[in-house]
Structure formats: C-alpha cells, structure tokens
Amino acid sequence: MRISELARRSGVPVATIKFYLREGILPTGAARGATQADYDDDHLNRLRLIRSLAELxxxxxxxxxxxxxxxxxxxxxxxxxxxxxxxxxxxxxxxxxxxxxxxxxxxxxxxxxxxxxxxxxxxxxxxxxxxxxxxxxxxxxxxxxxxxxxxxxxxxxxxxxxxxxxxxxxxxxxxxxxxxxxxxxxxxxxxxxxxxxxxxxxxxxxxxxxxxxxxxxxxxxxxxxx
Amino acid sequence: MRISELARRSGVPVATIKFYLREGILPTGAARGATQADYDDDHLNRLRLIRSLAELxxxxxxxxxxxxxxxxxxxxxxxxxxxxxxxxxxxxxxxxxxxxxxxxxxxxxxxxxxxxxxxxxxxxxxxxxxxxxxxxxxxxxxxxxxxxxxxxxxxxxxxxxxxxxxxxxxxxxxxxxxxxxxxxxxxxxxxxxxxxxxxxxxxxxxxxxxxxxxxxxxxxxxxxxx
Structure with missing residues (x-):
C-alpha cells in the first residue's frame, strides 16, 4: 500500500509517519519508482504499536x-x-x-x-x-x-x-x-x-x-x- | 509566629505564602503593627494541607x-x-x-x-x-x-x-x-x-x-x- 493508505488505515497522519521513518523506528517501504514506497501489513502493525506507545x-x-x-x-x-x-x-x-x-x-x-x-x-x-x-x-x-x-x-x-x-x-x-x-x-x-x-x-x-x-x-x- | 517562622516550619517559601494569602485560601494573620501579622497553628495546619494539595x-x-x-x-x-x-x-x-x-x-x-x-x-x-x-x-x-x-x-x-x-x-x-x-x-x-x-x-x-x-x-x- 502507499503511504496515504497506511495513514488512513493506521489513523496516523502522513507527516507523523514520515517523522517515524526519519527517526528510524518505522522501516522504509519497498522502493516503487523514484519517489514512492510500498508498505505492507508489517508496517501497519509496527505503526499501530508506535501509536499505542506514543499516543496512548x-x-x-x-x-x-x-x-x-x-x-x-x-x-x-x-x-x-x-x-x-x-x-x-x-x-x-x-x-x-x-x-x-x-x-x-x-x-x-x-x-x-x-x-x-x-x-x-x-x-x-x-x-x-x-x-x-x-x-x-x-x-x-x-x-x-x-x-x-x-x-x-x-x-x-x-x-x-x-x-x-x-x-x-x-x-x-x-x-x-x-x-x-x-x-x-x-x-x-x-x-x-x-x-x-x-x-x-x-x-x-x-x-x-x-x-x-x-x-x-x-x-x-x-x-x-x- | 511571624511569616518567616511560618515559612520555616511549613517548608513553604514566604513568597508562596503571600501568594496563598492573596488568593484568599490562607486566612490573614492577626494584625501586629502596621506591616506585620501573627500566625498560629491553625495557619500552619492549613498551609500544610495546601502544600499537600499543591505540591504532592x-x-x-x-x-x-x-x-x-x-x-x-x-x-x-x-x-x-x-x-x-x-x-x-x-x-x-x-x-x-x-x-x-x-x-x-x-x-x-x-x-x-x-x-x-x-x-x-x-x-x-x-x-x-x-x-x-x-x-x-x-x-x-x-x-x-x-x-x-x-x-x-x-x-x-x-x-x-x-x-x-x-x-x-x-x-x-x-x-x-x-x-x-x-x-x-x-x-x-x-x-x-x-x-x-x-x-x-x-x-x-x-x-x-x-x-x-x-x-x-x-x-x-x-x-x-x-
């Protein structure tokens, strides 16, 4: 999935996801062209865990x-x-x-x-x-x-x-x-x-x-x- | 006792005691001359209660x-x-x-x-x-x-x-x-x-x-x- 769908499904805004990517706590998605990356369910689960720790x-x-x-x-x-x-x-x-x-x-x-x-x-x-x-x-x-x-x-x-x-x-x-x-x-x-x-x-x-x-x-x- | 002793015995700084007096949560002491006031054990107990609520x-x-x-x-x-x-x-x-x-x-x-x-x-x-x-x-x-x-x-x-x-x-x-x-x-x-x-x-x-x-x-x- 693209980062926009990852944001939608996780409830975490795209800007926050990019912050987690920069901090190295969310692994980068598989490269898909020069400017896009592909994310899977492992990313989604990881993001949900980060969200629990950060927000909850x-x-x-x-x-x-x-x-x-x-x-x-x-x-x-x-x-x-x-x-x-x-x-x-x-x-x-x-x-x-x-x-x-x-x-x-x-x-x-x-x-x-x-x-x-x-x-x-x-x-x-x-x-x-x-x-x-x-x-x-x-x-x-x-x-x-x-x-x-x-x-x-x-x-x-x-x-x-x-x-x-x-x-x-x-x-x-x-x-x-x-x-x-x-x-x-x-x-x-x-x-x-x-x-x-x-x-x-x-x-x-x-x-x-x-x-x-x-x-x-x-x-x-x-x-x-x- | 004077305000300085009230501060010493309660552990609350004089400036903070004056703030509580201004806020009306600590009653004013008995007048003792134009610029001084006299405090008793009731004031001390009240101040300890305020301190518990504020600090603890x-x-x-x-x-x-x-x-x-x-x-x-x-x-x-x-x-x-x-x-x-x-x-x-x-x-x-x-x-x-x-x-x-x-x-x-x-x-x-x-x-x-x-x-x-x-x-x-x-x-x-x-x-x-x-x-x-x-x-x-x-x-x-x-x-x-x-x-x-x-x-x-x-x-x-x-x-x-x-x-x-x-x-x-x-x-x-x-x-x-x-x-x-x-x-x-x-x-x-x-x-x-x-x-x-x-x-x-x-x-x-x-x-x-x-x-x-x-x-x-x-x-x-x-x-x-x-």
Whole structure:
C-alpha cells in the first residue's frame, strides 16, 4: 500500500509517519519508482504499536526507541529485558542516591523481592514520602490489605503473558518454580512478552486507578444511601 | 509566629505564602503593627494541607480552591460533597457527551453503582478505549480478577475514614446499611471525611501503581530465576 493508505488505515497522519521513518523506528517501504514506497501489513502493525506507545502511553520518542529496541532485540535474559522495558515508562523518578528506606521496609514487610535498581522501588519511596508528609502514612495494616489485593492481580497479569514466555507455577507446593530455561526461549516469545508487559503496564494502570475510584464510589453510595 | 517562622516550619517559601494569602485560601494573620501579622497553628495546619494539595497532589490553584471550599463548607449531603471533591483531582477527562458504553458494561458486569456524571466513569471509558485500541481489550475474566482485588482494597480505605463519617456496615445480613442520617452528621466530621478522601485518593494512587509494578517484578523474579 502507499503511504496515504497506511495513514488512513493506521489513523496516523502522513507527516507523523514520515517523522517515524526519519527517526528510524518505522522501516522504509519497498522502493516503487523514484519517489514512492510500498508498505505492507508489517508496517501497519509496527505503526499501530508506535501509536499505542506514543499516543496512548504518552512515551517520549527516546523511550519509544528504547522499548522498540528491546522488542526487536530482546536480551536472552528475559527478566533483565522486562526490567529495562518497564524502566522506559513514566513516571521518570530519580533514584535519589541509593537509599530507599520506606520502600525497602514496605517490600520486606510483604516478603517481596527488593531491588534498589528498579525504578518502581524509587517510585514507591517517593509515593510513601508524600503520604507521610501529608500526615497519612502507610500503616502495616493498610500495606497488608493492599499487598493481599495487588499480588493476585499481578499474578493474573503475568499468567496472561503471551506464548508461555513467563511460565505458570507448576509446583505442587504452591511456590513459584524457578525456571532456568529463560536463556533458551525463542526471541519471538521474548519480544511478545516485552510488548505485553510494556503495553499492559502503561495502559492498564489508568484502568486500575479508575476502577479503584469507582469502587470507592460504589461503597460510599451504598453506605450513604445515595 | 511571624511569616518567616511560618515559612520555616511549613517548608513553604514566604513568597508562596503571600501568594496563598492573596488568593484568599490562607486566612490573614492577626494584625501586629502596621506591616506585620501573627500566625498560629491553625495557619500552619492549613498551609500544610495546601502544600499537600499543591505540591504532592499537583493540583492547580482553581482545584485547590474547590477542595478547600468543600472542606470549609461541606454540603449536608456527604456523598455529593465527596463526589465534587474527587472531581477536582486529575486526570481532567471530558465527559465526551454522555455515552460511556465500555465503562457502563464493565461497571454493570461487576454489579457496582453506575453513575455517568462521575468523572471516574469517563476516566474508565477512556482507559478502556485505549486498551482496546492497543489490541489488549479488557476481558470479563480480567475484569473479574481486578474487581475482586480492588473492591476489598476500597472497603479498607472507606473503613479508615476519620470520625466515623462514613459508617461501617453494621447489618447482620452482610449487606451495607443504607444510612439516612447523613444530613445530621457534624460539619467537622464531613470536613475530615472530604480531606481524607481527597488526599487518600490523590496520594495513594501512586502507592498503588508502584506496588502493582513491584508485584509484577516479584513474580517475574521468582518465575524467571533472577
């Protein structure tokens, strides 16, 4: 198809498509005469992914390049690749120098994996400092309630990862299996897992936040007789 | 205390305090000579609340005025007051004309209260349109998993509202009690409930989002053997 049809089918204006071509994140179409190029469904799919990252997830162009680079050439170590990809998502929080006492205490209280190099750890530290400063610090009781709700939600998300890239728990003990075959997974499965993790994280957070507000409203409506 | 001490103790610069005085959201101190004013702990507490709304929750000045107005003069109908207060929080989503088919289907599927005038409904509609467009639409199964996790979290939040402003379920049937005494609650209790709902919603959302990412990381670390 010509660039005009690519624009029509993707919903992305021609000028924006040309920008993506210049930035090297959308491959050039097959040459068709001196001034025209031919695009196919691979271009269309790529463009839809770029559009999701740019318009729906609101990523800056540098971060889109990072994510696409990880999708195109995922590292054999899927855990590290996923970490790099999620790090490309907002909010862009500075580490602050390495000490994250509030986040560390909360994560260790929950018995989750603590990793001070992970941006979500810095994000949690900043969020906990804010609630503390506002006079509504996170109590262990509230942390337990949140952890008990969010971990199963996250299990559901991870279980839905495509192509079995992240294997489901298959142990009889109920504890997750440590799977050492990560290095042997196919690059295609790893690419799909990165795509799912990035879009699922960026685009489902607004769903979660809206549903939480609606749950508050539902409870208030029932209790206050609205 | 003088304005300089108020600045030191609140962490808000004198110039910013003067801006809040001019905007009428911080009451003037008691006159103390021609050019000085005296501030007390009420001013300090008010300033800390304004700072939480302005710096931590990142509300624009117009929305801070709305929230403070609702805290100062809460309507007798607490449910309506809470709705107005939460509507002052970002994201500022347009209603889009009244039809919210995706949000309506999701909320009705969960059996929650549907209210098309509530901004979180518009927010959910927009978020669901985005995941649909990105090719990862919300399935009923995922909705069930999220609803089952988020409703108890929201119950915990509402149960923690100060001063019993929002009464806990006291029925023997396990169904929430419709409480008709809302109009008789004290204004002070309603003010405290509005403050709690606004700060709790705005400042705990980043906590929830960070914890969700950390739960994903914890699960991936265990499964991928990091």
């Amino acid at each position: 997830a609101a990523l800056p162009i540098a971060q889109i390049k990072t994510v696409l680079g990880l999708i195109d050439h995922p590292d054999a170590d899927l855990f590290t690749t996923l970490g790099k990809a999620i790090s490309a998502l907002p909010p862009y929080v500075e580490s602050g120098g390495g000490e994250h006492p509030r986040a560390r205490a909360a994560i260790e209280h929950l018995g989750w994996t603590y990793d001070e190099t992970f941006p979500a750890t810095w994000q949690l530290e900043r969020a906990l400092a804010a609630v503390e400063e506002a006079g509504i610090p996170l109590t262990d009781e509230r942390l337990d309630a949140y952890g008990a709700a969010l971990h199963p939600m996250a299990e559901y998300d991870v279980a839905g990862a495509p192509g079995g890239a992240i294997d489901a728990d298959a142990s009889a003990t109920g504890h997750p299996v440590i799977d050492r075959s990560a290095a042997e997974r196919s690059a295609a499965a790893r690419s799909a897992a990165v795509r799912y993790a990035v879009l699922g994280t960026a685009l489902y957070e607004p769903v979660v936040v809206a549903l939480r507000r609606l749950a508050h409203q539902d409870i208030a409506a029932r209790r206050l007789g609205a | 929750a990142a509300l624009p000045i117009a929305q801070i005025k709305t929230v403070l107005g609702l805290i100062d003069h809460p309507d007798a109908d607490l449910f309506t007051t809470l709705g107005k207060a939460i509507s002052a929080l970002p994201p500022y989503v347009e209603s889009g004309g009244g039809e919210h088919p995706r949000a309506r289907a999701a909320i009705e599927h969960l059996g929650w209260t549907y209210d098309e005038t509530f901004p979180a409904t518009w927010q959910l509609e927009r978020a669901l349109a985005a995941v649909e467009e990105a090719g990862i639409p919300l399935t009923d199964e995922r909705l069930d998993a999220y609803g089952a996790a988020l409703h108890p979290m929201a119950e915990y939040d509402v149960a923690g509202a100060p001063g019993g402003a929002i009464d806990a379920d006291a029925s023997a049937t396990g169904h929430p009690v419709i409480d008709r005494s809302a109009a008789e609650r004290s204004a002070a209790a309603r003010s405290a409930a509005v403050r709690y709902a606004v700060l709790g919603t705005a400042l705990y959302e980043p906590v929830v989002v960070a914890l969700r990412r950390l739960a994903h990381q914890d699960i991936a670390a265990r499964r991928l053997g990091a």
